[in-house]
Amino acid sequence: MNKPEEPVISYDRMKEQVEKELQSYYERGNTAELAPPQISFEKGATRILFATHPITSAMLVDFLLVVKKYITHIRVHSFDSGYYAFQALNRNIFKTENILDNFKIEFFVLSTSSRVEMTKKGNLTQEEINLVIELFQHARSATRNDPAHRLRMLGASIVEADKDLNWDYIAGYDEVKRKIRESVILPLKNPGMYDSIARMTRKVFESNRPRAILFDGAPGVGKTTAARIIAGESELPLVYVPVESIMSKWYGQSSQNLSQVFDACEDMGGAIIFLDEIDSLAGSRDQNMFEATRQVLSVLLRRLDGIDSAASTITIGATNRKDDLDHALISRFDQTILFPLPNGAERSAIFGNYAKHLREDECSHLGERSEGLSGRAIKDICEFTERRWARKVLIKKTEPSPPPFDFYRQSLRIWKETK
Numbered sequence: 001m002n003k004p005e006e007p008v009i010s011y012d013r014m015k016e017q018v019e020k021e022l023q024s025y026y027e028r029g030n031t032a033e034l035a036p037p038q039i040s041f042e043k044g045a046t047r048i049l050f051a052t053h054p055i056t057s058a059m060l061v062d063f064l065l066v067v068k069k070y071i072t073h074i075r076v077h078s079f080d081s082g083y084y085a086f087q088a089l090n091r092n093i094f095k096t097e098n099i100l101d102n103f104k105i106e107f108f109v110l111s112t113s114s115r116v117e118m119t120k121k122g123n124l125t126q127e128e129i130n131l132v133i134e135l136f137q138h139a140r141s142a143t144r145n146d147p148a149h150r151l152r153m154l155g156a157s158i159v160e161a162d163k164d165l166n167w168d169y170i171a172g173y174d175e176v177k178r179k180i181r182e183s184v185i186l187p188l189k190n191p192g193m194y195d196s197i198a199r200m201t202r203k204v205f206e207s208n209r210p211r212a213i214l215f216d217g218a219p220g221v222g223k224t225t226a227a228r229i230i231a232g233e234s235e236l237p238l239v240y241v242p243v244e245s246i247m248s249k250w251y252g253q254s255s256q257n258l259s260q261v262f263d264a265c266e267d268m269g270g271a272i273i274f275l276d277e278i279d280s281l282a283g284s285r286d287q288n289m290f291e292a293t294r295q296v297l298s299v300l301l302r303r304l305d306g307i308d309s310a311a312s313t314i315t316i317g318a319t320n321r322k323d324d325l326d327h328a329l330i331s332r333f334d335q336t337i338l339f340p341l342p343n344g345a346e347r348s349a350i351f352g353n354y355a356k357h358l359r360e361d362e363c364s365h366l367g368e369r370s371e372g373l374s375g376r377a378i379k380d381i382c383e384f385t386e387r388r389w390a391r392k393v394l395i396k397k398t399e400p401s402p403p404p405f406d407f408y409r410q411s412l413r414i415w416k417e418t419k
Contacts, residue, residue: 006125006126006127007125007126008122008123008124008125009123009124009125009126009129010123011041011046011123014046014123014124014129015039017129018037018039018048018129018132018133019039021133022036022037022133022136035050035051036050037049037050037136038050044121044122045119045120045121045122046118046119046120046122046123046124047117047118047119048117048118048119048132049115049116049117049118050115050116050136050139051114051115052114052115052116052139053114053139054109054110054114055107055109055114055139059138059139060084060107060109062138063105063107063116063135063138063139064086066131066134066135066138067086067105067131067135069131069134070127070128070130070131070134071088071103071127071128071131073088073089073093074086074087074088074089075087075089075099077104077106078106081109082108082109082110083106083107083108083109084106084107084109085104085105085106085107086104086105087099087100087102087103087104087105088102088103088104089102090102098121101120101121101122102120102121103118103119103120103124103128103131104118104119104120105117105118105135106118106119116135116136116139118132118135130256134256147264147265147267147268148264148268150260150264150267151239151261151264151265154245154246154257154260154261154264155241155242155244155245155246155257156239156240156241156242156245156261157239157240157242158237158238158239158240159228159231159237159238159239159240159274161231161232161235161238162228162232163232165225165228165229165232166229166232167229169225169229169353170222170225170226170229170375171342171346171349171350171352171353171375172342172343172345172346172349172350173222173339173342173346176226176337176338176339179335179337180226180230180337183210183213183334183335183337184210184213184230184234184314185230185233185234187209187210188209188230188234188236188314189233189234191209194207194208194209195207195208195209210314210334210335211304211305211313211314211315211334212304212305212314212315212316212317212332212333212334213314213315213316213317213333213334213335213336213337214278214316214317214318214319214322214330214333214335214336214337215227215316215317215318215319215337215339216319216320216322216336216337216338216339217318217320217338217339217340217341218320218339218341218374219320219374219376220374220375220376220377221339221340221341221342221374221375221376222339222375222376223276223318223339224240224274224276224318226339227272227274227316227318230272230316231272234272236270236271236272236314237268237271237272238271238272238274239261239265239271239272239273239274240274240276241258241261241273241274241275241276242276243276243277243280243281245257246258246261246281246296247280247281247296254293254295254296255295255296255298255299258281258296258299258300258303259299259303261273262299262303262313265312265313266312266313269312270312270313270314271312271313271314272313272314272315272316273313273314273315273316274316274318275315275316275317275318276318277318277319278317278318278319278325279319279320279321279322279324279325281293281296281297281300297326297329300329300332301328301329301332303315304329304332304333305332317333322336341372341373341374342373342374342375342378344364344367344368344371345367346367347366347367347370347371347373347378348360348363348364348366348367348368349363349367350367350375350378350379351363351366351367351370351378351382351408354378354379354382354383355382355385355402355403355408357402358405358408359405362405362408365405365409366408366409366412369409369412370412377415380415381408381411381412381415382408382411384411384414384415385403385407385408385411386403388403388407388411389402389403389407
């Protein structure tokens with residue numbers, strides 16, 4: 001049975017999509033030295049052209065690898081010095097009717113500058129649009145082989161280690177800290193010991209070090225802070241991946257974005273990928289799941305524990321809705337660490353962290369009356385108190401001083417009444 005033809009996208013919608021993706025790229029990186037791409041529809045054909053840095057042999061190979069990701073069968077139209085052209089074959093590769101109308105990519109290699117031109121009779125398919133976008137990203141990135149640059153282009157952030165950030169920053173949570181030290185930090189800092197034991201016990205060696213850890217807990221309980229501390233102690237870069245940087249309304253783009261994040265982290269020699277709100281990326285297949293989300297889930301399953309699993313990268317997923325996660329995905333995590341809401345003693349300690357001038361009994365009073373609040377909420381209350389007090393000091397024109405206990409107590413009451 002023949003595979004159905006892939007539908008084409010209207011020219012206006014294609015132009016909107018390409019320009020939006022490329023505008024996002026311009027905002028993330030410096031491409032001002034090259035003119036914007038030209039997109040047009042002339043004599044019944046779509047034409048997209050953009051300038052690039054001088055194309056080297058290595059760049060040309062990279063471009064061809066990108067082309068092969070989206071077009072299975074291509075023919076070499078020209079391979080002359082300075083001009084390389086490739087064209088998609090018909091679905092039936094033995095038929096040559098109207099082959100010159102198919103999607104065509106031309107590389108013009110000049111001594112001082114180069115350009116890439118893509119043409120096709122009629123409109124493009126979504127796969128061809130994805131190819132245009134990825135070729136542009138490869139061509140415009142002068143430092144395309146720098147994984148840190150590639151991550152920034154994908155919207156991820158590499159969080160710098162903070163020497164002042166340690167476990168004392170998170171009040172309480174002694175059991176959580178113990179589990180993290182034992183299951184994450186020790187293996188990351190002592191890989192040789194864990195590998196040696198695995199070689200002694202297994203017929204076929206494979207690493208016993210964790211590849212993926214799931215942080216489960218309500219918002220504001222310290223999951224992100226814990227990931228930053230892990231990265232600092234293990235001396236690995238922390239790659240923070242916001243959901244919005246991965247998800248795209250264009251078919252196939254979201255899963256490709258996520259896959260490229262893993263590739264870049266591996267090229268860095270290893271990193272800690274922090275996927276916040278992972279339930280938004282990969283919900284349960286028991287629910288009605290969009291095909292794009294299913295593709296993202298498939299990438300996660302393969303990368304966490306599969307044929308394409310990352311060898312040097314550890315993934316930390318964070319969620320406050322574990323029940324919404326796909327069961328197969330949960331099984332890929334080596335361990336789930338629960339971050340509960342802080343108890344009374346922990347809440348008192350958190351108030352002590354953000355209001356060090358208060359007495360112990362005053363912090364205990366605030367801790368007792370803040371049941372159900374997260375560490376972030378307590379921090380917000382303390383900041384709210386400081387702002388209220390600063391206004392009063394400015395109005396009365398007095399010398400700066402820390403807010404009194406009564407101000408914290410009032411702020412806590414106001415906070416609870418408004419939330």
